[in-house]
Amino acid sequence: MKNPVEIKNLYKAYPRRGAWLWGKAEEKTVLRDVTLQVGAREIVGLVGESGCGKTTLAKVLLGLEKYQSGSVQVQGLELKNLSKAGFKKLRRQVQVVFQDPYSSLDPRQTVRQILCEPWDIHGLHKEKNEREKALHSLMRAVGLDPVYLDRWPHEFSGGQRQRIAIARALALEPQLLVADEPVSALDVSVQAQILNLLKDISRTRALGMLFISHDFAVARFLCDRIAVMYQGQILEVAPTEELLQNPQHPYTEALLSAVPVPDPHMQKARQPVAIKTDNKRAASWCPYAPRCRYYAAAQCNRALPPETKTKEHFCACVLLPFQKEKSRYAV
Amino acid sequence: MTNRIFKRICQNKASLSGFVLVALFALVALFAPVLAPVHNVNNPYQLPQSSYSITPQPPSAEHIFGTTEQQYDLYYGVVWGTRLAFKIGITVTFFAFLIGLFLGSAAAYFGGVIDEVIMRFTDVVFAVPSLVLAMVIAAMLGPDIQNMMIALTAVAWPSYARLVRGDVLSVKQRDFVTASRALGARGPRLLLKHILPNSIYPSIVVASLDIGYIVLTAASLSFLGLGAQPGTADWGQLIAMARNWVLGDGTNTFAYWYTVAVPGGVIFLFVLGWNLLGDGFRDILDPRQG
Numbered sequence: 001m002k003n004p005v006e007i008k009n010l011y012k013a014y015p016r017r018g019a020w021l022w023g024k025a026e027e028k029t030v031l032r033d034v035t036l037q038v039g040a041r042e043i044v045g046l047v048g049e050s051g052c053g054k055t056t057l058a059k060v061l062l063g064l065e066k067y068q069s070g071s072v073q074v075q076g077l078e079l080k081n082l083s084k085a086g087f088k089k090l091r092r093q094v095q096v097v098f099q100d101p102y103s104s105l106d107p108r109q110t111v112r113q114i115l116c117e118p119w120d121i122h123g124l125h126k127e128k129n130e131r132e133k134a135l136h137s138l139m140r141a142v143g144l145d146p147v148y149l150d151r152w153p154h155e156f157s158g159g160q161r162q163r164i165a166i167a168r169a170l171a172l173e174p175q176l177l178v179a180d181e182p183v184s185a186l187d188v189s190v191q192a193q194i195l196n197l198l199k200d201i202s203r204t205r206a207l208g209m210l211f212i213s214h215d216f217a218v219a220r221f222l223c224d225r226i227a228v229m230y231q232g233q234i235l236e237v238a239p240t241e242e243l244l245q246n247p248q249h250p251y252t253e254a255l256l257s258a259v260p261v262p263d264p265h266m267q268k269a270r271q272p273v274a275i276k277t278d279n280k281r282a283a284s285w286c287p288y289a290p291r292c293r294y295y296a297a298a299q300c301n302r303a304l305p306p307e308t309k310t311k312e313h314f315c316a317c318v319l320l321p322f323q324k325e326k327s328r329y330a331v
Numbered sequence: 332m333t334n335r336i337f338k339r340i341c342q343n344k345a346s347l348s349g350f351v352l353v354a355l356f357a358l359v360a361l362f363a364p365v366l367a368p369v370h371n372v373n374n375p376y377q378l379p380q381s382s383y384s385i386t387p388q389p390p391s392a393e394h395i396f397g398t399t400e401q402q403y404d405l406y407y408g409v410v411w412g413t414r415l416a417f418k419i420g421i422t423v424t425f426f427a428f429l430i431g432l433f434l435g436s437a438a439a440y441f442g443g444v445i446d447e448v449i450m451r452f453t454d455v456v457f458a459v460p461s462l463v464l465a466m467v468i469a470a471m472l473g474p475d476i477q478n479m480m481i482a483l484t485a486v487a488w489p490s491y492a493r494l495v496r497g498d499v500l501s502v503k504q505r506d507f508v509t510a511s512r513a514l515g516a517r518g519p520r521l522l523l524k525h526i527l528p529n530s531i532y533p534s535i536v537v538a539s540l541d542i543g544y545i546v547l548t549a550a551s552l553s554f555l556g557l558g559a560q561p562g563t564a565d566w567g568q569l570i571a572m573a574r575n576w577v578l579g580d581g582t583n584t585f586a587y588w589y590t591v592a593v594p595g596g597v598i599f600l601f602v603l604g605w606n607l608l609g610d611g612f613r614d615i616l617d618p619r620q621g
Contacts, residue, residue: 064512091514091515094513095513096513098510103507104510108529109524117514121515121516165510168510172514
């Protein structure tokens with residue numbers, strides 16, 4: 001069966017407006033050659049520093065941003081040049097949960113209005129009793145008491161608001177949930193609750209998920225696979241444990257070395273990878289070359305060789321990947 | 332919400348006195364036919380004239396505020412002028428608000444060329460001194476209260492357009508709007524259900540401050556002969572009729588003080604009331620004040 005989400009060689013750039021009237025339109029590339037799949041019931045983590053294009057990828061997947069080339073398919077629906085009917089159809093396939101639950105709920109709508117909006121738009125559950133029933137089951141699904149339906153968003157805590165946002169995303173029963181850092185604005189104690197909720201929901205509702213995060217610990221708990229993104233390019237994709245235990249890309253290595261260990265002795269002994277930027281190093285395509293500690297001019301300018309990929313593990317580096325395996329077999 | 336606003340108004344002496352002033356004027360406007368019985372059924376705004384003598388008469392039992400030039404009754408003018416002031420202030424502000432809301436939200440929502448065209452046009456209207464522009468429009472349309480209101484609306488809307496545009500631009504970026512788009516909501520629904528309800532409050536504050544200012548400008552136009560016609564119960568017109576008596580009778584400067592002080596004082600109190608009330612609104616709706 002085809003994967004619910006197939007992204008192939010996606011390329012997206014934002015126009016940059018120059019000086020008024022006479023400025024030449026420039027472009028800023030935000031997504032470059034992105035290829036990624038999300039399988040049915042699979043939770044894929046997308047990890048990277050802020051500004052690397054994670055949210056843009058989410059918006060492309062939601063059909064809210066156009067892209068220049070490549071292909072994005074959700075349940076076989078090609079998102080390029082989407083018709084109005086296609087756009088509406090896509091709404092019932094993909095939904096989104098945002099990072100900040102304080103800005104993702106309209107402050108002038110009650111919980112009932114917020115949750116009914118998707119049904120109003122799509123003309124679902126029109127009959128009053130049926131709608132009431134659906135509302136109650138939706139509230140219970142996210143662990144909220146239906147008596148809160150007529151409250152306003154400001155009466156809830158951050159965690160509860162995020163539950164409401166999740167309920168809204170589930171209202172149209174999508175196949176795929178895009179979660180854009182859904183726990184990074186929450187207290188650590190509440191994060192666990194929301195993560196458990198997301199895990200439960202993805203199991204019980206057979207939901208695929210693109211989980212955007214910058215926190216490896218959170219991604220490790222939830223995700224089946226993790227993709228590492230840097231400056232609009234995906235540098236490494238692997239099953240969660242494989243990626244954490246056996247990172248292949250220099251950038252993934254550097255990122256993991258920056259994650260603090262909750263043991264002062266171990267933490268002191270660890271040597272984070274120093275990151276120096278040398279802008280004179282320009283590789284033909286590797287965005288990480290100026291900061292890479294393994295940089296080698298001759299090799300980094302080569303095109304990406306096919307052996308950067310094993311069956312499950314993809315790494316966009318010409319130098320390192322799978323050296324350990326190679327040397328292991330050589331010995 | 333309404334309850335909370337009222338409570339906050341009462342806590343602050345300035346906004347409370349503003350509220351009391353405006354409420355008093357509203358009562359006067361409401362009960363105008365009781366306070367000053369209509370003498371001309373066809374046009375209640377027509378001032379009663381007791382004789383054709385030109386010299387104003389001081390306050391007396393019959394005319395408690397005195398009479399102005401040509402024996403027009405000042406008391407009647409003040410009472411019915413209050414009603415006219417509310418009519419002008421609220422109508423002009425309402426339509427200016429509506430036009431500004433429409434143009435500002437269209438500019439912000441659609442952006443691009445539409446935004447440029449609307450906002451540059453707004454800039455042009457802004458660049459001309461508003462009283463001068465209102466005078467030109469009123470003079471072109473002819474002196475009449477309705478034409479004066481059109482002229483005032485034409486110069487009052489740009490500030491709303493700018494304000495609404497700014498607020499819509501910032502609300503448009505918020506996550507709940509994107510979430511609604513992701514649910515399938517399109518243009519009208521987004522704008523009416525999510526963006527506008529979250530962006531009109533600052534404009535409402537400006538509108539409450541504007542009512543007093545509009546009445547003041549209307550009085551200026553009437554004074555210049557571009558608004559209400561002589562004999563109309565309009566505050567600006569009453570001041571215009573006092574023009575020849577401002578300097579007194581040659582020996583006593585204050586011989587005809589009531590011709591200026593009565594309508595002038597009423598305008599002053601009316602504008603002051605709205606300004607204090609508007610300031611109160613601003614303080615209450617300012618999120619930084621909690």
